[in-house]
Amino acid sequence: MFPAKGLFAALPCPDRPACRRPACLFSHASDAKDPLALNIPVHAPKEAPVAPAPLQHKATASVPAKRPISSAAGPSTPGSAPGSVSEPPRKLQRTGPSKRPVAVPTATHTSTGCPLIRVPPAQSKVAIPVRQIMLQQLFQHYAVLYENILAQNPTLASEHALRQEEEVYSKSSKFTYRNAIITSIATLKNRRKPDNASHASVGTEGDLARRAEERKKLNALRLTAEQLKPYVMSLDQLRQWGYIVEIPPSEGGSRPSEEGSVKTCERCSTAFKVKRREDASMDECIYHWGKAFSTKVNGEKRRLFTCCSRPADSEGCERGPHVFYESSPEDLHVRHPFSYTRGSRPPDDAPSEETSQEADGEADSALDVVALDCEMVYTTGGMRVARVSVVDATGKEVFDGLVKMDDGVDVIDYNTRFSGITAEAHSAALLPLTAIRRSLDALVSSKTVIIGHALENDLRTLRMVHHQCVDTVVLFPHPAGPPYRRALRALAKEHLGQTIQQGGGTVGHSSVEDSVATLDLVRWHVLNRPPPAKPAASAPPTNKL
Structure with a gap:
């Protein structure tokens, strides 16, 4: 046994009345006090006196046992007692999402x-x-x-x-x-x-x-005429969009050139006398080749030109010869006659037995679907076709040729910025439009579906009357509606991710590239959008380029 140290001798025995230990470690004295029952006074804080207290030599400060909880420790819910806390302090709360945000730079x-x-x-x-x-x-x-x-x-x-x-x-x-x-x-x-x-x-x-x-x-998508039936425009739609659906009544080809006549310039809207290219240099036209658009400059709405960003009322930024443009079917027919594609017949005219046999006999040489685009130049006979490009349903080039001007018609401006045709390149043209049309007859018949962008302009300059047409202008309408049209360049960029028509001021467009782009846009539409619904009759848009 270990010797007792007497550590508990001052503590009263908890079993003092009935303790039976022979040698109890605790005290059994009557004056022994329990140290756990000490009376420790706690002074509450005193209210501040109204009058200052008299100065004393010694002051004893009374410190409360616990600090009172103030309402500033955290926000309390409405209706709670003053000083009560219903949620932890703001800095201890989780304020952000549990997941790490994506690091997007x-x-x-x-x-x-x-x-x-x-x-x-x-x-x-x-x-x-x-x-x-x-x-x-x-x-x-x-x-x-x-x-x-x-x-x-x-x-x-x-x-x-x-x-x-x-x-x-x-x-x-x-x-x-x-x-x-x-x-x-x-x-x-x-x-x-x-x-x-x-x-x-x-x-x-x-x-x-x-x-x-x-x-x-x-x-992988090879378009067929049967597949494009919902996309082919009706006769009413063709008329609404400025297509020529029948041959004009005027005498075709009776006046191919307007040399010596007075016309209104397409560029500067002034009257001028139509002259050949070598004679037209004396009469210089100052014009803007771009289009006017609306924008805000310093909060003010202004009209500027896309070519030079100058105001719409400013002097032109380009110099060149005066030119004229005609859109009337009768005037165009007088310059060079219109004709139907092979096997075609006038609208609402029943096919004759001879026409049906001719169409059946020659149908094998024509393609089912083609995409077509033309490039035009300004001449003494108005705007005329100078290049024709045709691709088949796979995008393969099947025809691309320069067009020689008719006798008596001279080029005034090759419009190279847009046509991509120069005088040197056009000098290699051997076939006039009549011969070009005969070559196209081997590829295009009345049953062939022709795809194009603003196709009515190409058919007008080819003097071709055709009724099986699919136009990307109609498939991808402008948000403002007719007569506004979306540019082929913008459509190719948006839907195909391609940038076309980037030749600039000396190279211009490529009719082959534009033909492939229109074909791809139609294929994209077939793959990604439902066929267009036949719209109700509406006011015809402008025919001008």
């Missing part, structure tokens, strides 16, 4: 043109300095790839570099991110340098993969 550009990532570091799974270095590498390689087109598209390299980095970041972890960027850079080095913005090498890896898949679907 907003970019500015440095002096070199490289985008600068602006992402909160806590939201990015890869360190921001690492991402910025990788983005700079992507930008430098895109700049090298696009060196031939950066002059026309100065921000293209930075935009695609930023999007490429986002694509890699979204598909990678912090461990695979760097290697994925290096792989993307290696892929960029193997691309061919594009010479225009619609080249197949332009875009991110996602853009190229998406375009390849869409192109594969478009190319």
Whole structure:
């Protein structure tokens, strides 16, 4: 046994009345006090006296046992007692989402043109300095790839570099991110340098993969006349949109040229005497080749020209010869006669036995579906066709030829900015329009479905009367409705992801490229949208280009 230390000798025994221990550790004295029953006084805070208390030499401060809980410790619910707390302080509450937000960068550009990532570091799974270095590498390689087109598209390299980095970041972890960027850079080095913005090498890896898949679907779709029946315009629609559905009653081809006559200039609206190109240089026309559009400058609505951004009432920015344009079917028929396509007949006219046999005998040589586009020039006989391009239902070029002017008709302006035709190129034209029409008869019959954009203008300049027409102007209407029309360039960019008509002031458009674009737009519509409903009769739009 251990010796007793007497540590409990001062404490009263809890079993003092009935304790039977022979040697109790506790005290059995009558004056022993329980230390747990001590009376510790607690003074409540005193109210501040109205009059100042007299100065004392010694002051004893009374401290409360606990501080009272004030209402400032946290917001209380309405109707609760003053000082009560129903929720924890604001700084202790969870205020943000439980998941980490996606690190979507907003970019500015440095002096070199490289985008600068602006992402909160806590939201990015890869360190921001690492991402910025990788983005700079992507930008430098895109700049090298696009060196031939950066002059026309100065921000293209930075935009695609930023999007490429986002694509890699979204598909990678912090461990695979760097290697994925290096792989993307290696892929960029193997691309061919594009010479225009619609080249197949332009875009991110996602853009190229998406375009390849869409192109594969478009190319796999071979349109047929039966498939395009819901898209073919009715006779009423053809008339509403300015198509010529029957041969005008005037004498065809009786006056091919207006040389020496006084006409109103299409460009500057002044009267002028029609002259040949070599004689027209004395009468100079000052005009705007662009279109006027509305915009706001310093809060003020103004009309400016797309060609030079000058006000609508300013002097023209281009100089050239006076030209004229005709839209009346009778006037056009007088310059060069209209004719029906092979096997056609006048509207509401029953087919004769001879016509039916001719159509049946020659139907095998005609194509089921074609896309057609023409380029026009200004002549002494008004606007005339100078180039015709036709592609089949697969987009393969089947006809592309220059048109020689009729006898007595001379070119005033080749309109190269839009037609892409120069005097040197047009000098190689050998066949006049009559011979071109005979060549087209081998490809186009009355049953052939012709696809085009603003096709009535092409058929007018070809002097062709045809009733099986599909027009992308009608399939993709302008939001403001007729007579407004969406440009083929804008439709190709929006729905096909292609940039066309980028030739500029010396090259102009390509009728083959435009034909393929209209065909692809119709194929896109067939794949992605329901067939158009036949609209009710409405006011006809303008026929002017």
